[in-house]
Every structure is written in C-alpha cells, then in structure tokens.
Amino acid sequence: MTNLTEVGAAPVALRSRAFAWFARSRATKPGETYGVPGQGDTLLLSLATMAFLIFVWWVVTALGWVKPLFVPSPAAIVQKFMDVWTNGFTGTPFWQHVLISAARVFGAFLLACAVGIPLGLAMGMSPVIRGIFDPPIEFYRPIPPLAYLPLMIIWFGIGEMSKVLLIFLSVFAPIALGARAGVRSAAIEQIHAAYSFGATRWQVMRQVILPSAMPEILTAMRIGIGFGWTTLVAAEMVAATKGLGYMVLAASQFLQTATVIMGIIVIAAIAYAFDMLMRFLERRLVPWKGKM
Amino acid sequence: MALEIRRASVIYPSQRGRRPVEALSKIDLTLDDNDFVLALGASGCGKSTLLNLIAGFLSPSSGQILLDGANVAGPGADRSVVFQKHALLPWLDVRANVAFGLKLQGKPKAAADAVADKFIDLLGLKGFEGSPVYALSGGMQQRVGIARALTCDPKVLLMDEPLGALDELTREKAQELILGIWQRTGKTVFFITHSVEEALFMGTKLIVMSPRPGRITHRFDLPFSRRFLDGTPARKIKALAEFIALREEVLGIIFADEEQAA
Numbered sequence: 001m002t003n004l005t006e007v008g009a010a011p012v013a014l015r016s017r018a019f020a021w022f023a024r025s026r027a028t029k030p031g032e033t034y035g036v037p038g039q040g041d042t043l044l045l046s047l048a049t050m051a052f053l054i055f056v057w058w059v060v061t062a063l064g065w066v067k068p069l070f071v072p073s074p075a076a077i078v079q080k081f082m083d084v085w086t087n088g089f090t091g092t093p094f095w096q097h098v099l100i101s102a103a104r105v106f107g108a109f110l111l112a113c114a115v116g117i118p119l120g121l122a123m124g125m126s127p128v129i130r131g132i133f134d135p136p137i138e139f140y141r142p143i144p145p146l147a148y149l150p151l152m153i154i155w156f157g158i159g160e161m162s163k164v165l166l167i168f169l170s171v172f173a174p175i176a177l178g179a180r181a182g183v184r185s186a187a188i189e190q191i192h193a194a195y196s197f198g199a200t201r202w203q204v205m206r207q208v209i210l211p212s213a214m215p216e217i218l219t220a221m222r223i224g225i226g227f228g229w230t231t232l233v234a235a236e237m238v239a240a241t242k243g244l245g246y247m248v249l250a251a252s253q254f255l256q257t258a259t260v261i262m263g264i265i266v267i268a269a270i271a272y273a274f275d276m277l278m279r280f281l282e283r284r285l286v287p288w289k290g291k292m
Numbered sequence: 293m294a295l296e297i298r299r300a301s302v303i304y305p306s307q308r309g310r311r312p313v314e315a316l317s318k319i320d321l322t323l324d325d326n327d328f329v330l331a332l333g334a335s336g337c338g339k340s341t342l343l344n345l346i347a348g349f350l351s352p353s354s355g356q357i358l359l360d361g362a363n364v365a366g367p368g369a370d371r372s373v374v375f376q377k378h379a380l381l382p383w384l385d386v387r388a389n390v391a392f393g394l395k396l397q398g399k400p401k402a403a404a405d406a407v408a409d410k411f412i413d414l415l416g417l418k419g420f421e422g423s424p425v426y427a428l429s430g431g432m433q434q435r436v437g438i439a440r441a442l443t444c445d446p447k448v449l450l451m452d453e454p455l456g457a458l459d460e461l462t463r464e465k466a467q468e469l470i471l472g473i474w475q476r477t478g479k480t481v482f483f484i485t486h487s488v489e490e491a492l493f494m495g496t497k498l499i500v501m502s503p504r505p506g507r508i509t510h511r512f513d514l515p516f517s518r519r520f521l522d523g524t525p526a527r528k529i530k531a532l533a534e535f536i537a538l539r540e541e542v543l544g545i546i547f548a549d550e551e552q553a554a
Contacts, residue, residue: 192347
C-alpha cells in the first residue's frame with residue numbers, strides 16, 4: 001500500500017518541480033513559490049544564448065563543416081564590417097548606406113505617424129470616418145509589401161517616392177489601428193468627469209481621450225517602425241544604388257555571403273537600438289501605463 | 293432653491309427583440325439646500341440611472357429635472373460627480389487632477405492651483421500635491437476625487453458609491469471626513485451606496501428604490517449624521533438601538549426585493 005502511493009507521488013512532485021523550474025528560473029521575492037508564472041530576470045540567460053549561438057557558429061566554420069560560401073566565420077563577418085566601414089561598398093561610404101536607409105525608414109515612419117495617428121484617432125471617435133477608412137486599411141494590411149511593390153513602381157516610378165511609400169504603407173496600418181484602439185482606453189468615468197465640469201467635446205478629446213490613448217499609440221509606433229525595417233530590403237529592390245537593403249541585395253548577387261550577413265546584423269542592430277529608445281520613451285512619457 | 297425631479301422616467305428602447313426596459317418610473321424627488329440624500333436599493337433598481345439623470349449624462353424619456361427652476365439639459369459644473377473609481381487622470385499629478393475642472397473652465401493656472409491647494413488641504417492631502425495619482429492608496433485617490441469635485445463650487449455633489457471600493461476601516465474614516473466637509477461647505481449631496489449602515493449614518497434623507505421598474509418605494513428622514521456632527525462618536529451611533537432597528541427594517545425591504553428577483 002505504501003509502495004503504491006510512493007510510486008504515484010514521485011512523478012507528480014517531479015512534474016511540479018519541473019514546471020516551477022520552467023516557469024520561473026529563480027525566486028523574485030524570497031519564499032515566493034506560487035506567484036504569477038513567468039517572473040524573473042532573463043538578461044543572463046539571453047546573453048548566454050547569444051554566446052552559445054555564436055560559439056556554435058564559430059565551431060561549425062572553424063572545423064570546416066560548412067563552406068564559407070554558405071556560412072562565413074564570425075571573424076570573416078567582423079573583418080567584412082571593418083572593410084566596408086573603411087572602404088565603403090560599391091564606391092559609397094558605409095555611413096551613407098546607413099544614413100540613406102535610416103532616412104527612408106524614419107521618413108516613412110514620421111509620415112505614417114503624422115497621418116496615421118490623427119486618422120486612427122478620428123476612426124476611433126467617429127463611426128463615419130471608421131466606416132470610410134476601415135475597408136481599405138483592412139484590405140491592404142495583410143498583403144505582403146512585395147506583392148504590391150510592382151504597382152508602386154508602375155505608378156510612382158523607380159525614384160525615392162515608391163521606396164518611401166512602400167515603407168510608409170507597411171508602417172501606416174499598425175499605427176492607425178493602434179491609435180484607433182487607443183481611443184477606447186479612456187474610462188467612461190474619466191470622460192463623464194470632464195463633461196461634468198462643463199468640458200466641450202474638443203476638450204474631452206484633447207485632455208482625456210488623447211492622453212489615455214498615449215500608451216497604445218506608443219506601442220503602435222514601436223510595432224510600426226519594426227514593420228518599416230522589415231520592408232526596407234523590399235523597398236531597396238527598386239533600382240536603389242545606396243542603402244543597407246541595397247547592400248544586402250547587391251552582395252547576394254555576387255555571392256558575398258559575409259556582406260549579406262553583416263548587412264542583416266547592422267539592420268537588426270539599428271532596429272533594436274531604436275526599439276530600446278522607444279521603450280525608454282514609453283517609460284518616460286507614460287509611466288502610469290497599466291497602473292490605473 | 294433646490295434640485296427637483298418631477299415624474300421623471302427613463303425607458304431604454306427595445307434591443308434585439310427584447311422588450312423595452314423601464315429603468316426609472318415616474319420618480320419624484322426634491323433635494324433641498326444642504327440635504328444629504330442617500331439612495332439605496334437592490335441591484336438594478338436604477339440608483340445609478342437616477343444619478344446619471346441628475347448629472348445630465350442621460351435625459352429623461354419623460355418628466356423634468358430642474359435645478360433652481362431651470363431645466364437640466366446636460367452635464368454642467370453646478371453638479372459635480374465623485375465616481376467609485378477609474379475617474380482620475382493618471383498622467384496628471386494630484387494638484388493637476390484637483391485643478392482639472394477649473395482648468396477646463398479656462399481659469400488661469402496660478403488661480404486654479406491656489407483653489408486646488410485649498411481643497412487638497414481640506415481633504416488632508418497636503419504634501420502630496422506633486423505625487424502621481426497612481427501611486428496613492430485607494431482611500432487617498434477617492435479624496436483626490438472629492439477635492440476635484442468640490443473645486444468648482446457645485447450646487448449639488450453627486451457621489452456614485454464613492455467608498456464602495458475601500459476597505460472597512462478606510463471607509464469609516466472617509467465617511468466621517470465627508471460629513472465634516474458637508475458641514476463646512478453646506479453642499480447638497482446625493483449619495484449612492486450599497487451599504488445600509490453607511491446610508492443610515494450619513495444621510496439626512498434616505499430613499500429606498502426597487503427594481504422593475506426602477507422606482508422609489510420608501511422614504512425616511514434620518515437624524516444620525518447631525519448627531520455625529522454634534523459630537524457623538526460614529527461607532528456609538530451605529531450601535532444605537534434605533535439605528536439597528538432601522539437598519540434591519542431597511543435591510544428587510546431590500547432583501548425582499550432581491551428575493552423577488554431571484
């Protein structure tokens with residue numbers, strides 16, 4: 001009898017211990033075992049993962065398991081970065097490639113913010129505007145930018161216009177939809193409180209709806225700029241002679257794998273740095289997010 | 293001079309084949325100067341609808357709401373509302389929240405802040421002027437809400453279960469604080485609560501409402517808040533035989549309504 005219970009109990013204890021290990025690597029508060037799953041600091045683990053991946057990469061290339069044509073060694077990437085940094089790529093200095101790509105992405109992003117935030121807010125507040133703009137936005141939103149890239153070229157040529165417009169379109173939808181959803185963030189009590197002080201509709205929008213939509217708008221901006229970087233390479237397929245996306249595409253045609261990987265890492269690093277900046281802004285601008 | 297509700301009804305039109313709902317049926321109620329009117333009732337009895345009607349967020353389907361003889365056409369600063377929760381603006385600090393109504397009315401910042409500071413002091417929030425409201429406790433947040441409602445010098449103060457989300461101890465302290473402010477400012481107050489004890493202790497008049505259709509079924513005049521302000525301790529009042537007898541009577545009325553609904 002005793003044996004039976006012991007046999008049954010052991011796997012249960014093991015399973016719950018395994019889950020505890022999975023859900024929370026170490027206690028955030030002393031003695032807390034039954035907290036919300038998923039708490040805890042992840043920085044060390046993330047750094048270790050990165051180090052491990054780079055190590056595997058290095059081992060694979062150093063032992064010659066994969067040809068450098070397919071996967072160059074980490075050192076080759078760094079070397080290529082130094083090379084492009086000092087000598088440029090296809091006759092253009094590296095900083096110009098970075099600058100022009102950043103200008104395209106941020107230009108499109110700022111434009112998308114300038115149009116998308118007011119339009120999204122208007123969609124949230126007015127059924128008429130929502131009725132008009134909802135179908136076109138929802139129609140084009142899920143289409144991959146590469147699919148309508150040919151149309152951009154046919155309509156707007158191969159200049160900066162179609163490049164920026166392509167990025168703009170991919171950034172615009174998430175920002176407009178985020179702003180639209182943000183309108184719903186204000187509690188009815190906050191709105192009623194303003195009205196009961198004799199606020200006009202405009203004052204309610206400006207002083208209650210807009211500030212309470214800020215967290216959602218900032219999140220939407222973060223998501224939006226991510227889409228912008230995603231679309232950069234597609235945009236620079238359009239007869240570009242400068243830019244990080246162009247660099248990746250041109251290098252791939254000459255099988256310069258090291259340059260391709262280096263370009264990808266540079267794009268990722270810039271996008272990540274900007275995401276950090278946006279998170280910092282979020283903490284500064286809406287410290288009350290999720291607290292009331 | 294008073295707030296007068298004359299045979300006011302609110303009917304929500306039928307939706308998706310359901311029958312129209314008579315949320316309030318022919319309500320007659322007068323709030324005189326310096327009245328502290330408490331509204332109690334089973335859930336769905338229309339207390340909140342009545343408050344929204346007085347505040348002007350809703351218009352009556354029939355009947356009239358008159359403030360000093362003039363028709364109430366919408367929300368206005370002569371009737372401030374204190375909500376149960378979620379009504380403060382977390383992007384503003386305590387002082388800016390309290391001054392919010394005055395700013396909306398176009399008062400210059402310095403003057404608005406001066407008035408706000410006066411009420412911050414009155415509500416015992418001195419020293420927290422610059423604190424973010426989301427960092428305050430529930431009781432302090434409600435005091436910010438009350439201070440904000442008082443700044444515009446309303447004729448009527450509407451309180452929609454303002455203490456409903458507070459723990460018992462904070463709640464009793466807040467009751468005494470509100471009575472003190474009522475005495476000092478001489479406002480007319482309309483106060484909704486779910487707590488019979490709170491209603492009996494605080495009000496000068498009590499209305500008990502019943503659901504389906506929402507209507508006033510009982511009216512009482514209450515002496516207890518005056519006695520508290522004359523110096524009798526709150527706990528002593530709440531333990532008086534007559535207080536307990538009335539409490540049981542009112543509870544009986546509400547329980548009967550709830551049972552009918554079940």
